[in-house]
Amino acid sequence: MEAGAQTRLDTGGHMLRAAALILFVLSFPAGVLAIAAAAGLLRLPYELSLLDQRLPVLFRVHMGASGLALLLVPTAIACHGLNLHRVLGRSAAVLVVAGGVTALPVAMASDATWPARVGFFTQAVVWIALVLAAVRAIRAADPTRHMWLMLAVAAVASAALWLRLASWMAVRWGLPFDTVYALAAWLSWMLPLGAISLLARGHGAPLRIRLWEKAGSVP
Secondary structure (H helix, E strand, O other), rough: HHHHHHHHHHHHHHHHHHHHHHHHHHHHHHHHHHHHHHOOOOOHHHHHHHHHHHHHHHHHHHHHHHHHHHHHHHHHHHOOOOOHHHHHHHHHHHHHHHHHHHHHHHEEEEEEOHHHHHHOOOOHHHHHHHHHHHHHHHOOOOHHHHHHHHHHHHHHHHHHHHHHHHHHHHOOOOHHHHHHHHHHHHHHHHHHHHHHHHHHHHHHOOHHHHHHHHHHHOO
């Protein structure tokens, strides 16, 4: 039994690292663009420039922290077992909380339709809840659940990529932009999160329910 459990743990660890690497590669362009925009190295699109005018400090902090978190979370997971993991993990958690908290007023100040604004707001709440649940897990000496929760954090963050892709498709194919954007504001993070939840369940860990219970239990 102990040997079988160890084998499942090792297999799950390899799967987590592989998934984290995939998320890092997919999220890298969006993360770099967000950091560059926060630093003023890129010209913001018109809609985002309006947000920058309304919330000049919060918006830049949100872009910078979220962009860095987008890169650091999967990197920390991939470095599991190395001395660098703890430093990267703690830094990523702080950035997720900073990016999530600042995302709340940014979402409400957006010119997007109200379904999209609520989607972004909910994404930020879930993002913060998941990283707090991951911190609780590691403090409870449950590293496997901790890693799955952090992978869920990375999946929610990957919405930045899918949202941009959906916006490009709407413009490219002449689709109703507001409708597509509102749907993407929800599906861009719910679908990746659901995929990670199914992946965790498929590897023998009852994390699908516990992940959501932990996320929902955060005040």
